[in-house]
Amino acid sequence: MNRQIQKFSFEFEYLTNLLTSLDPISIILYGSFGRGEGAIYSFKKEDKLLNDIDILLIVKKKISDKRIKKIKDKLLKKIDVEWIDITQKTQIDLKNSNASVFNYDLKYHSTILYGDVNILNLIPTIKKHEINYNEIKILFYSRIWCFLGSYKKGGIVNLEGYEAAYFKNQMAKVIYAMIDVILISNNKYVSSYYKKIEVFKEFFSADYDSLNSYLSYALENKFSPSSDKILVSEIRSILSDLASEFFKVFSSGLSLAYNKEINGPEQIVRAFKRDHRLLIKKWMFNLFKPSRKNEFNELICRTYLVGSIINKDLFSQAVKYYKLINREERGNPTYDDIRVNIVKLIF
Known part of the structure; x- marks a missing residue:
């Protein structure tokens, strides 16, 4: 039971x-x-x-x-x-x-x-080897949210209690998403979070120093995240480390999904813009589900916004797509202005 x-x-x-x-x-x-x-x-x-x-x-x-x-x-x-x-x-x-x-x-x-x-x-x-590389796209769509929806409106501040636990749990999800990409890419996918870590350690940890250093963090905060206070400096460091690794790991995985070399946020966006499935969905939502008509632009905006954590030049692209979503925006939105309007926050 x-x-x-x-x-x-x-x-x-x-x-x-x-x-x-x-x-x-x-x-x-x-x-x-x-x-x-x-x-x-x-x-x-x-x-x-x-x-x-x-x-x-x-x-x-x-x-x-x-x-x-x-x-x-x-x-x-x-x-x-x-x-x-x-x-x-x-x-x-x-x-x-x-x-x-x-x-x-x-x-x-x-x-x-x-x-x-x-x-x-x-x-x-x-069978594990039958799992399609397109699953890596789905992981990207869902887990990029974690960088943006893991803390409350108003920007990054010290977190404690439930808010600290929630942030840590979201970061654990990001870590496990990267492990899933590596396992799927090598036909070794497993469901259990404990087993994912075991398989990763056995076959891949030597190739991913940064990700390897976060395995204990992922295990602890996936199941029973700590409510201990976490400082702004630590939050920024974790977001930066994981965003950098996220785009490296997903670039490799998405290269398999799209059968072409992809490297970094800009090339990921370029692949999405040429993805027939995404474009058909965009067209269908525009015609038949107006409430979801912005989903494609939100995906692009999120990608650039999280990308700007590691490359500030990408922020201007996030602003561009945010203004396509929110056409009433005439000013110069901040990172947090965009973040709170393209994800549903729980706080």
């Missing part, structure tokens, strides 16, 4: 009971908590779920977004967590699953909370 589900039995029982009202075939907890490796923040003998809760519903027929949102809002009023993500698939969707990181983790390392316990057998067998 997943020990974290036992530890937070009230939260997961409430969640399961509420979701069964939607009449799913199965309710699956995936992601960190599905593997029993979710982050927990401890303060004054009380524990809080730090990672988001990821739920997959297996349904006979897709449920309306309105009903899902209503359930999610109700859950968030009772469960002390920042995010609850609820997605849904049919049995046919499972049978047609591709060789992605998401599906690999789902099939082999998730927890069924309710329903058919054999439902994940519908997902075809996925």
